[in-house]
Amino acid sequence: MITLNVNGRSHRVEDEPNTPLLYVLRDTLELNGAKFGCGLGQCGSCTVVVDGKPVFSCLTPISILPGRKITTLEGLGTEEAPSPLQRAFIEEQAAQCGYCIPGMIMRAHALLTANHAPTDAQVREHMSANLCRCGTHMRILAAIRRAARGMQAADASTIKQELRP
Amino acid sequence: MLFSILVIAVLATAVLYFATHLTMPAEERAQRAFAPDLVKRGGELAALGYCASCHTAESGKPFAGGPSLATPFGTIYGTNITPDAETGIGAWSQAAFNRAMRDGVDRLGRDLYPAFPYDHFWRLTDRDLSALYAFLMTREAVRASNKANELAFPYNLRPLLAGWKLLYLSHFRVTERFDLGRDLVEGIAHCGACHTPRDGLGAEIASKHLDGGEAEDWWAPPLNRTSPAPVPWTEPSLFNYLRNWEAGHGGGEGPMKPVVAALASAPEQDVRAIAVYIASTLAKPGESEAHVEDKQAQAAQGNPQGAELYAGICATCHETGGRVPFTVASLGQHTSLHAPDPRNVIHVILEGIHPAEGAVGAIMPSFADTLGDAQIGEIVAYLRTRFSSEPQWRNIPNEVARIRREETSP
Numbered sequence: 001m002i003t004l005n006v007n008g009r010s011h012r013v014e015d016e017p018n019t020p021l022l023y024v025l026r027d028t029l030e031l032n033g034a035k036f037g038c039g040l041g042q043c044g045s046c047t048v049v050v051d052g053k054p055v056f057s058c059l060t061p062i063s064i065l066p067g068r069k070i071t072t073l074e075g076l077g078t079e080e081a082p083s084p085l086q087r088a089f090i091e092e093q094a095a096q097c098g099y100c101i102p103g104m105i106m107r108a109h110a111l112l113t114a115n116h117a118p119t120d121a122q123v124r125e126h127m128s129a130n131l132c133r134c135g136t137h138m139r140i141l142a143a144i145r146r147a148a149r150g151m152q153a154a155d156a157s158t159i160k161q162e163l164r165p
Numbered sequence: 166m167l168f169s170i171l172v173i174a175v176l177a178t179a180v181l182y183f184a185t186h187l188t189m190p191a192e193e194r195a196q197r198a199f200a201p202d203l204v205k206r207g208g209e210l211a212a213l214g215y216c217a218s219c220h221t222a223e224s225g226k227p228f229a230g231g232p233s234l235a236t237p238f239g240t241i242y243g244t245n246i247t248p249d250a251e252t253g254i255g256a257w258s259q260a261a262f263n264r265a266m267r268d269g270v271d272r273l274g275r276d277l278y279p280a281f282p283y284d285h286f287w288r289l290t291d292r293d294l295s296a297l298y299a300f301l302m303t304r305e306a307v308r309a310s311n312k313a314n315e316l317a318f319p320y321n322l323r324p325l326l327a328g329w330k331l332l333y334l335s336h337f338r339v340t341e342r343f344d345l346g347r348d349l350v351e352g353i354a355h356c357g358a359c360h361t362p363r364d365g366l367g368a369e370i371a372s373k374h375l376d377g378g379e380a381e382d383w384w385a386p387p388l389n390r391t392s393p394a395p396v397p398w399t400e401p402s403l404f405n406y407l408r409n410w411e412a413g414h415g416g417g418e419g420p421m422k423p424v425v426a427a428l429a430s431a432p433e434q435d436v437r438a439i440a441v442y443i444a445s446t447l448a449k450p451g452e453s454e455a456h457v458e459d460k461q462a463q464a465a466q467g468n469p470q471g472a473e474l475y476a477g478i479c480a481t482c483h484e485t486g487g488r489v490p491f492t493v494a495s496l497g498q499h500t501s502l503h504a505p506d507p508r509n510v511i512h513v514i515l516e517g518i519h520p521a522e523g524a525v526g527a528i529m530p531s532f533a534d535t536l537g538d539a540q541i542g543e544i545v546a547y548l549r550t551r552f553s554s555e556p557q558w559r560n561i562p563n564e565v566a567r568i569r570r571e572e573t574s575p
Contacts, residue, residue, distance in 0.1 A: 018473065018476055018477040020477070039481065040482055041529075042528050042530070051534075055534055055535045056535075058481075059478050059530065059535070061473075061474070061477030061478060063474075063477060064474070064477075064535070064537075121224075
């Protein structure tokens, strides 16, 4: 029995310790956001965030995850109330077939959580681990930029409020 | 009597120093014209010497300088060698260029650090130097000032290098080729710069020629009979390795990666000549069979946690008998698992393997964010026990922590 903290909730799972997190998320916890692409850590469609860092869930056995915080696409927002990053992807129509997008969003989420104002070069470097077969890269980049602008605007208004006497 | 001999010696040294460190006159770039053949050969030599690995920054203009080289004495930055007159070498005459390549003295008479391997380049012929000069002087001139080196005292004092050169630098001139492979290896390709161990003053130890050294915290394996490679190298396998990837051994990583990238565009006959020569220095009499060990059960018993992690993570690609593209049939074929220290294995696990943009090659994700130091340590210990009969490495988790710290610090 292994206890996993996924999206702020504890789950006790009976899967083998060697089982990749991806299989446990999809088959046991029925969180189907993360996708199986290559199973070799080469495409990024299975990306989830562990302790703030993007990892390939297909190459992450659950044995190393007790005590660590796992965030999946389902932890960001809902269909009714998408997170600002998800909203930016919708507004930029940043998907074609959409298979890579959950991984793209999670990798971008890790970047924007740590850095609200990444440079274009930083975004490209950070996102280079995830592949998109359809060639939606320009829209994905536009969505990340849009989300970053939103976060900067939010930062600015927070600062203004703090400065108010 | 003794005193006057001393005075004469000091004066003679001073005269010699000034005579060899005169400022060479600046030359107008417009005066130069070069035969296309010469420029072409210069480009080939620049690939064989992988000049770009130190003189071209990532996503920077070719040969405009910038990359850093960490040495035991501090950090040195590759300089701008484009023909810009002020920030590059545009004002350098052929004679000034030759003096830099052979004697390690720049146009203004300043001593250059042997991070620039003039202790190899003195072996180039006049024609080689004319070709390299023609190639560099026909590149795009880029205005980019050189970064100041960050060297500790007293290594920041350039004149001391004159003494270093008296001890270590040959002033013999090569006028003819006897063995192309050997000339390339010892000269332009400067293999010994990383693959020969260096002494306390940073000079290659002549008695340990190609015994294996290091570069930027990576172990550079021996290129002679002291190699621990479990699969004997041959001329064809070295050729494949040097140009791309080799199924029997794997691919070049770390500081070897830009070398392979450059050699991929070098002339085939030159790379073959290098492979022929290195195969001869590596050859052990009577040894032609591979000895790849695999003590799976023993390793699992000794390192159960490492075995478990290996099965859950690494085996996905590395236990497929080489069916995943760019994996060797058994990890035991990699020379790095037989190294005297675990640095290369740790570097690969922490940093992953990433082909250059647009290039086809091995891909391995970084496990820095997935695995902790102790977990990586367990995997490394398991790999060593399973695939090598050499003694277990010491302080593996500390090495993982150190390399992680140094990789993530800016």
